[in-house]
Amino acid sequence: MSEPLLSIRDLVTEFDTQDGLIRAVDHVSFDVGRGEVVGVVGESGSGKSVTAMSVMGLVPPNVGRVVQGQALFDGQDLLAASPEEMRRLRGDELAIIFQDPITSLNPVLTVGAQIGEAIRTHRDLSKDDARSEAVELLTAVGVDDAERRVDQYPHEFSGGMRQRVMIAIAIANRPKLLIADEPTTALDVTVQAQVLELLSRTQQEMQSSIVLITHDLGLVAEVADRVVVMYAGRVVETGSVHEIFQEPRHPYTRGLLASRPGLGGSDRLPAIPGQAPSLLAMPTGCKFHPRCDQSDGRAPCWEEEPSLRVIGADADDRASRCHYHEELARERTAETPRPRGRWWRR
Ligand SMILES: Nc1ncnc2c1ncn2[C@@H]1O[C@H](COP(=O)(O)OP(=O)(O)O)[C@@H](O)[C@H]1O
Ligand SMILES: [Mg+2]
Numbered sequence: 001m002s003e004p005l006l007s008i009r010d011l012v013t014e015f016d017t018q019d020g021l022i023r024a025v026d027h028v029s030f031d032v033g034r035g036e037v038v039g040v041v042g043e044s045g046s047g048k049s050v051t052a053m054s055v056m057g058l059v060p061p062n063v064g065r066v067v068q069g070q071a072l073f074d075g076q077d078l079l080a081a082s083p084e085e086m087r088r089l090r091g092d093e094l095a096i097i098f099q100d101p102i103t104s105l106n107p108v109l110t111v112g113a114q115i116g117e118a119i120r121t122h123r124d125l126s127k128d129d130a131r132s133e134a135v136e137l138l139t140a141v142g143v144d145d146a147e148r149r150v151d152q153y154p155h156e157f158s159g160g161m162r163q164r165v166m167i168a169i170a171i172a173n174r175p176k177l178l179i180a181d182e183p184t185t186a187l188d189v190t191v192q193a194q195v196l197e198l199l200s201r202t203q204q205e206m207q208s209s210i211v212l213i214t215h216d217l218g219l220v221a222e223v224a225d226r227v228v229v230m231y232a233g234r235v236v237e238t239g240s241v242h243e244i245f246q247e248p249r250h251p252y253t254r255g256l257l258a259s260r261p262g263l264g265g266s267d268r269l270p271a272i273p274g275q276a277p278s279l280l281a282m283p284t285g286c287k288f289h290p291r292c293d294q295s296d297g298r299a300p301c302w303e304e305e306p307s308l309r310v311i312g313a314d315a316d317d318r319a320s321r322c323h324y325h326e327e328l329a330r331e332r333t334a335e336t337p338r339p340r341g342r343w344w345r346r
Pocket of ligand 2: 049050132181182
């Protein structure tokens with residue numbers, strides 16, 4: 001495999017809170033290949049967004065800090081880059097889309113002005129040329145009648161259309177890496193599918209890489225090539241989408257798969273029992289053991305935290321942080337994944 005576009009190595013990010021210091025991201029490592037879509041999944045509070053913020057240089061400096069690690073982007077360590085350099089890279093080679101487009105868009109500027117600004121910050125274009133490009137971008141992301149809508153304000157757009165505008169801004173300079181943090185969580189199911197389709201198409205056209213952050217494994221099956229599962233600030237399993245769905249090798253991943261909503265997004269199955277631990281009062285040993293249906297009270301689970309170990313000899317980036325992941329391999333789930341999504345068609 002060629003050198004990854006992004007290589008996150010041993011990332012540790014902490015916050016000062018009223019109740020004490022918390023380690024939101026604890027020695028996280030994973031790679032994002034060129035042209036690859038990596039899904040980062042986990043329950044709320046598992047450290048997905050903080051990982052993204054760390055890589056983008058957006059950890060709020062008064063309360064939080066990256067204390068360790070590297071994020072090698074095309075060989076350059078983003079965590080060691082100056083704030084000026086990060087400002088230059090963001091919106092140009094790197095872009096991020098957040099869950100809630102209304103707080104990311106400026107309510108007093110037209111959509112066209114905001115897309116134009118994104119373009120003109122990084123390229124020397126006249127206002128007129130930037131506006132024409134904004135119209136093209138809006139058309140490309142599926143906003144009808146873009147020539148007229150380019151002069152409208154964010155509040156004149158629906159939630160789904162605003163997220164399309166955010167995507168237009170994010171891809172305006174054809175970034176090599178796009179991080180999408182819960183990009184469709186605020187949208188209804190049909191619009192979710194359209195926005196995902198747009199992201200997927202954009203990625204293919206631009207040959208960019210995408211990190212898709214979501215609490216919903218179903219979304220990952222639709223668009224991702226590879227999956228990184230996070231729990232309590234740690235990576236607990238990695239593998240291809242196919243491997244993760246066919247044969248989860250961590251009890252937490254297995255639980256996430258079992259609690260996936262059905263097609264259509266309704267009829268949610270029971271969630272994994274219990275709650276994710278407080279970062280202020282972490283269990284000993286494996287951080288998942290108090291909720292684990294595989295541990296059965298075995299001592300290693302509460303005595304010693306497992307490391308993230310590579311599974312198999314020829315496995316390409318397949319790893320699990322469970323002492324007993326081999327047991328999971330033997331008792332393969334009878335359920336096979338639904339025949340849908342990109343990975344299935346290949
Ligand atoms: N600005 C902040 N100040 C203090 N704690 C934070 C801040 N941002 C995130 N955290 C904490 O970091 C942990 C991980 O959060 P986050 O990465 O947002 O989770 P998620 O996986 O849901 O995206 C949580 O416990 C959260 O409370
Ligand atoms: Mg988040």
